[in-house]
Amino acid sequence: MHDHLVAIKGTKDGLLVQVSPTEEWNSVTADLAARIDQQLSFYAGARVTLDVGSRPVRKDELGSVKALLERRGLALWAVMSESKTTIDSAQAMDLRTSQPKSAVPIQSTDMPAPSSQEDGTPGMLVKRTLRSGRSVKSPGHVVIFGDVNAGAEVIAGGDVFVWGRLRGSVHAGANGDSGAVVCALDMTPTQLRIAGQIAISPVDKRHKPKPEMAVIRNNRIVVETWE
Amino acid sequence: MGAKVVTITSGKGGVGKTTTTANVGVALAKDGQKVVLIDADIGLRNLDLVMGLEKYIVYDLVDVVEGRAKLRQAMIKHRQFPELYLIPAAQTRDKTAVSPADMIQLTDQLRGEFDYILIDSPAGIERGFRNAVAPADDVLIVTNPEVSAVRDADRIIGLLEANHKEPGQLIINRLKPEAVRRKEMLSPEEITDILGIKIIGIVPEDENVVPSSNTGVPVTLMEQSRAGQAFRDIARRLMGEKVPFMSLDDASGGLFKRISRLFGGG
Numbered sequence: 434m435h436d437h438l439v440a441i442k443g444t445k446d447g448l449l450v451q452v453s454p455t456e457e458w459n460s461v462t463a464d465l466a467a468r469i470d471q472q473l474s475f476y477a478g479a480r481v482t483l484d485v486g487s488r489p490v491r492k493d494e495l496g497s498v499k500a501l502l503e504r505r506g507l508a509l510w511a512v513m514s515e516s517k518t519t520i521d522s523a524q525a526m527d528l529r530t531s532q533p534k535s536a537v538p539i540q541s542t543d544m545p546a547p548s549s550q551e552d553g554t555p556g557m558l559v560k561r562t563l564r565s566g567r568s569v570k571s572p573g574h575v576v577i578f579g580d581v582n583a584g585a586e587v588i589a590g591g592d593v594f595v596w597g598r599l600r601g602s603v604h605a606g607a608n609g610d611s612g613a614v615v616c617a618l619d620m621t622p623t624q625l626r627i628a629g630q631i632a633i634s635p636v637d638k639r640h641k642p643k644p645e646m647a648v649i650r651n652n653r654i655v656v657e658t659w660e
Numbered sequence: 661m662g663a664k665v666v667t668i669t670s671g672k673g674g675v676g677k678t679t680t681t682a683n684v685g686v687a688l689a690k691d692g693q694k695v696v697l698i699d700a701d702i703g704l705r706n707l708d709l710v711m712g713l714e715k716y717i718v719y720d721l722v723d724v725v726e727g728r729a730k731l732r733q734a735m736i737k738h739r740q741f742p743e744l745y746l747i748p749a750a751q752t753r754d755k756t757a758v759s760p761a762d763m764i765q766l767t768d769q770l771r772g773e774f775d776y777i778l779i780d781s782p783a784g785i786e787r788g789f790r791n792a793v794a795p796a797d798d799v800l801i802v803t804n805p806e807v808s809a810v811r812d813a814d815r816i817i818g819l820l821e822a823n824h825k826e827p828g829q830l831i832i833n834r835l836k837p838e839a840v841r842r843k844e845m846l847s848p849e850e851i852t853d854i855l856g857i858k859i860i861g862i863v864p865e866d867e868n869v870v871p872s873s874n875t876g877v878p879v880t881l882m883e884q885s886r887a888g889q890a891f892r893d894i895a896r897r898l899m900g901e902k903v904p905f906m907s908l909d910d911a912s913g914g915l916f917k918r919i920s921r922l923f924g925g926g
Contacts, residue, residue, distance in 0.1 A: 561821075562856065563818075564814045564815060564817055564818030564821070565811050565812070565814040565815040565818060566785075566814075566815040566818055566819070567818055582814050582854065583811060583814075583854075584811050584814060584815065585818075
């Protein structure tokens with residue numbers, strides 16, 4: 434099998450999709466669709482910045498990508514390119530545009546981030562309590578400044594920090610990162626997942642709220658005092 | 661200014677939305693307010709029964725929305741309180757017969773003539789719920805002291821917030837102080853701890869409620885009924901009065917003390 438023709442990365446602005454500048458457009462879009470379909474529930478709802486490099490992309494080509502994303506519940510939000518044709522196409526579709534050099538700071542190999550961002554990893558801050566039925570998904574880390582009530586869920590590619598009570602469900606390291614952690618000021622989740630591991634809270638009638646951290650040790654999720 | 665539109669909703673079914681709508685409506689009317697009750701539970705019409713007005717129905721909400729009747733024609737006047745009206749739901753249609761915009765338009769027509777418009781929402785979070793809350797200035801969320809009802813109330817509050825509505829005020833219905841003390845039932849404290857919204861009323865379990873619904877005489881009108889008293893208190897709090905929460909637990913005292921602390925006195 435050949436290498437992937439597209440790279441999907443999490444950024445603070447959503448997903449960054451970088452596509453091969455040379456490969457045939459149809460192959461690129463087919464690969465993109467396949468990649469998203471592999472983890473549909475994880476990507477669904479994200480907004481996408483498409484980086485096509487120097488490739489000139491016509492409006493109808495861009496339109497087909499937009500439709501492809503929307504069918505899967507993703508939104509095409511911005512386009513990055515050095516090609517004027519591509520930028521014109523994007524602007525005609527009312528999309529945000531930028532040239533990669535002046536683009537929103539993004540962690541990536543071929544595009545060094547500004548130095549002020551060097552040690553950061555993309556994250557998402559939610560400054561509210563998540564009530565039942567709410568779902569927050571991010572390819573990066575997630576910080577909830579509030580409670581996660583029972584019936585709410587957080588799915589993150591990275592770590593999850595709950596500055597409040599965690600009573601709902603959390604999946605950290607949803608892309609398979611077993612080094613991901615979950616922290617909460619009061620850890621009584623309905624269900625906790627890190628990478629491929631699943632745990633539930635023990636029944637504890639004398640539960641006293643205290644900050645705790647869940648990590649994987651020896652292929653099991655363990656909860657430790659968070660210090 | 662005109663009327664205040666208050667929607668009574670819950671998420672979960674069977675927690676007492678219709679009973680609450682009828683009783684708070686009657687209590688408001690008893691206090692001299694001009695009140696119209698709207699049954700938004702199209703297809704599962706109930707409010708007319710609880711109000712004892714079923715036999716007077718000629719036209720309903722859907723008839724008005726679809727232009728077969730004038731608004732006035734669908735408004736049923738209460739026998740005892742001439743300034744209390746009911747607009748019944750249609751029984752033979754479904755929620756899609758009315759849109760949120762229809763509800764806003766309908767209530768706008770009524771605002772000038774009334775002090776309160778109470779809307780009895782159907783259970784669920786779909787079209788019927790959206791119809792009922794679309795015109796609301798205030799939302800009363802009815803819950804029972806049990807985990808599933810509280811979970812659904814939480815969902816409803818989240819939906820209200822997502823639609824830029826106020827999170828609403830809570831009515832805890834069918835509380836049994838005995839069961840709370842035995843820790844078989846959630847306490848008001850535990851419920852507010854989860855939901856984080858203001859309580860406007862706690863209605864104790866009362867064996868008078870079911871027979872009163874069956875006979876169409878809301879329990880509010882029974883002076884001796886504790887549930888009736890709780891509904892009258894809710895009506896007065898809606899009107900802006902500061903009403904202390906009644907003791908639910910005369911015998912042991914414990915629960916009441918804790919409840920009053922929740923409201924900073926009482």
